[in-house]
Amino acid sequence: MSASETIAAIITAPGEAGVSIVRVSGPEAFEIADKIFKCNAPAPSLRKANTFVYGKITDGDVEVDEGLLLIFRAPHSYTAEDVVEFQCHGGGTSAKRVLRSCFHAGARAADAGEFTRRAFLNGRIDLLQAEAIMDLVRAHSDRSQTAALQQLEGKLSQSFQDLYDRLLQVAAQLEATLDFPEDELPASVLPQILSNLSKAEQDLDFLLSTWNEGHVLRDGALVVLSGKPNVGKSTLLNTLLGHERAIVSDIAGTTRDSIEAEFILEGIPLRLVDTAGLRESVDVIEQQGIIRTRDYLSKADLHIHLIDLSQKADSQTYENFEDLIPGKSILVCNKSDLPRMFHVEQWPTGIPIVETAIKDEIGYQELKNALASLLSSSIDLSARPHAVISERHRLVLVEVKTELAGIKDLLSGCMGDEALVLAIPGLREALVRLGEVTGREYHEDLLDEVFSTFCIGK
Ligand SMILES: Nc1nc2c(ncn2[C@@H]2O[C@H](COP(=O)(O)OP(=O)(O)OP(=O)(O)O)[C@@H](O)[C@H]2O)c(=O)[nH]1
Ligand SMILES: [Mg+2]
Incomplete structure (x- = not known):
C-alpha cells in the first residue's frame, strides 16, 4: 500500500x-x-x-x-x-x-477504508475522527449519528488531547525532579505531581464512564424477551415493530429459533430478540432453541421477562425469576384481559413490574416507559448526545489507568530517586498507549486493525 x-x-x-x-x-x-x-x-x-x-x-x-x-x-x-x-x-x-x-x-x-486511511496518513484527520466516519455510516439512530458527528468534529480528540497533555506535564515534572539533589527538592513538587495525576485519573474515569453509552449507540442495546411458551413474547415483538415479524399462535413452543430485529426507542437503537419459550422439553429442536435463549440471556443488556396472568405459577416460573437482575430486567405480567389464575408467594424484588394485555396494546406505553427508564441508567436521555468512547479506546484507558495507579503508589510511598526512575518509564508507556487512540503514535498493525472494519469506497 x-x-x-x-x-x-x-x-x-x-x-x-x-x-x-x-x-x-x-x-x-x-x-x-x-x-x-x-x-x-x-x-x-x-x-x-x-x-x-x-x-x-x-x-x-x-x-x-x-x-x-x-x-x-x-x-x-x-x-x-x-x-x-x-x-x-x-x-x-x-x-x-x-x-x-x-x-x-x-x-x-x-482497499477497504483506504481513502480514509490516506486522509489520516496525510494528517487531515486523526484516528478518532477516522473511526467516527465509519460510526456515521453505520449509525442506526439520530442519537448515534449525532454522537458520531461530535466525534468527527473532534470533541473526543480534544478530551484525549487534554488527558495526554496533563500526563505530559507530569512526565516533565518528574524528569525535572531528577535533576535536583534529593535533599534540595522543593517541598511543593511532590504534591503538585500527585495532584496532576489525580486530575488525570478523574478525566480518564469520565471518559471510561461513556463506554456503556458508546456500546449502546454503536452496537444497539441487546434486549432479550424471555418467558415460558405462549406468554406473548412474539406478540410483544410484533407490536413493538409494528409488523408481523414473528409467527404468533396459541400452540406453546411456536418460536423455535431466536429472532432478532432492530427497534429505535427515544433515539436509541435496540436489538430486540424474541426467543424460544423456556420449559423442560424432550424435543431436540426445541432444546436447541432454549440453549440459544440462555445464550442470549447471558449477553443481554436488558431483559424483558413475560408471564401469563391467566395461567398458574409453577416451579418453572420460580426458576425463571432467578434470571431477573435489578437494573437490567423488567417483569411483564401479560394477558391481564383474561381471568387471573397467577399467584406467587414472593414477587422478585427490585424489578419493575408492568401489567399488560399486549394483544390489545394495554399497558404497552407503560412498558416502553419502563424500558426507557432502564436505558437511562446507561444513557442520560435528557442530555444532548455527545461523543463517547468505543471498546478499542476503553481497552487503552484501562491499561493507562492501571499504569497511573502504579505510579501513584510508587510516588506516594517515597520520593527517592529510585521511585522516580521507576515511575518515568511507566508514564512514558502510558503516553505511548494514549497516543495510539488518536493515532499520534501508530504502527501498521494498529492501522490494519482500525481500518479492517471499514468498507470499500470509504
Ligand atoms: N388474551 C390474550 N392473549 C394474548 C395476549 N398476548 C398474546 N396473546 C395470545 O397468546 C398466544 C401466544 O402468543 P405468542 O406471542 O405466540 O406467545 P410466545 O410467548 O411467543 O409463545 P412461544 O413462541 O410458543 O414461546 C397467541 O394466541 C396470542 O394471540 C394478551 O395480551 N391477551
Ligand atoms: Mg413466540
Missing part, C-alpha cells in the same frame, strides 16, 4: 439509484481524468479546484457513460490528495464500467 499509487473505487452503495460516484485519489488522478473524460476545453487537469463539468466518460474508444466530473486539489479533498469524482448513472453497470475505465487508465482498486 503506497500513497504514490492512484486508487479508485465506487463510493456509493450498490443497487438501483439515480447516481453513483466513482472516486479517484492520488498523484495521477488528473492524468486519468484527462484520458477518460471528454468535455469542452479546458481539459480536467487545467480546471480550477472545487468545480465540476459535464462530459462523456470513455474507455479507450468506447463511450461508457455521461456525467459530471468533480475536481478537488490537494490538500483540500477527502484524502488531502488530488481527487476527481465521476458522478455517473447509478445501478449495477454504469459505475462499474466507469471504474474499469479508471483501472485501464492507470488506477488500482482501493
Whole structure:
C-alpha cells in the first residue's frame, strides 16, 4: 500500500439509484481524468479546484457513460490528495464500467477504508475522527449519528488531547525532579505531581464512564424477551415493530429459533430478540432453541421477562425469576384481559413490574416507559448526545489507568530517586498507549486493525 499509487473505487452503495460516484485519489488522478473524460476545453487537469463539468466518460474508444466530473486539489479533498469524482448513472453497470475505465487508465482498486486511511496518513484527520466516519455510516439512530458527528468534529480528540497533555506535564515534572539533589527538592513538587495525576485519573474515569453509552449507540442495546411458551413474547415483538415479524399462535413452543430485529426507542437503537419459550422439553429442536435463549440471556443488556396472568405459577416460573437482575430486567405480567389464575408467594424484588394485555396494546406505553427508564441508567436521555468512547479506546484507558495507579503508589510511598526512575518509564508507556487512540503514535498493525472494519469506497 503506497500513497504514490492512484486508487479508485465506487463510493456509493450498490443497487438501483439515480447516481453513483466513482472516486479517484492520488498523484495521477488528473492524468486519468484527462484520458477518460471528454468535455469542452479546458481539459480536467487545467480546471480550477472545487468545480465540476459535464462530459462523456470513455474507455479507450468506447463511450461508457455521461456525467459530471468533480475536481478537488490537494490538500483540500477527502484524502488531502488530488481527487476527481465521476458522478455517473447509478445501478449495477454504469459505475462499474466507469471504474474499469479508471483501472485501464492507470488506477488500482482501493482497499477497504483506504481513502480514509490516506486522509489520516496525510494528517487531515486523526484516528478518532477516522473511526467516527465509519460510526456515521453505520449509525442506526439520530442519537448515534449525532454522537458520531461530535466525534468527527473532534470533541473526543480534544478530551484525549487534554488527558495526554496533563500526563505530559507530569512526565516533565518528574524528569525535572531528577535533576535536583534529593535533599534540595522543593517541598511543593511532590504534591503538585500527585495532584496532576489525580486530575488525570478523574478525566480518564469520565471518559471510561461513556463506554456503556458508546456500546449502546454503536452496537444497539441487546434486549432479550424471555418467558415460558405462549406468554406473548412474539406478540410483544410484533407490536413493538409494528409488523408481523414473528409467527404468533396459541400452540406453546411456536418460536423455535431466536429472532432478532432492530427497534429505535427515544433515539436509541435496540436489538430486540424474541426467543424460544423456556420449559423442560424432550424435543431436540426445541432444546436447541432454549440453549440459544440462555445464550442470549447471558449477553443481554436488558431483559424483558413475560408471564401469563391467566395461567398458574409453577416451579418453572420460580426458576425463571432467578434470571431477573435489578437494573437490567423488567417483569411483564401479560394477558391481564383474561381471568387471573397467577399467584406467587414472593414477587422478585427490585424489578419493575408492568401489567399488560399486549394483544390489545394495554399497558404497552407503560412498558416502553419502563424500558426507557432502564436505558437511562446507561444513557442520560435528557442530555444532548455527545461523543463517547468505543471498546478499542476503553481497552487503552484501562491499561493507562492501571499504569497511573502504579505510579501513584510508587510516588506516594517515597520520593527517592529510585521511585522516580521507576515511575518515568511507566508514564512514558502510558503516553505511548494514549497516543495510539488518536493515532499520534501508530504502527501498521494498529492501522490494519482500525481500518479492517471499514468498507470499500470509504
Ligand atoms: N388474551 C390474550 N392473549 C394474548 C395476549 N398476548 C398474546 N396473546 C395470545 O397468546 C398466544 C401466544 O402468543 P405468542 O406471542 O405466540 O406467545 P410466545 O410467548 O411467543 O409463545 P412461544 O413462541 O410458543 O414461546 C397467541 O394466541 C396470542 O394471540 C394478551 O395480551 N391477551
Ligand atoms: Mg413466540
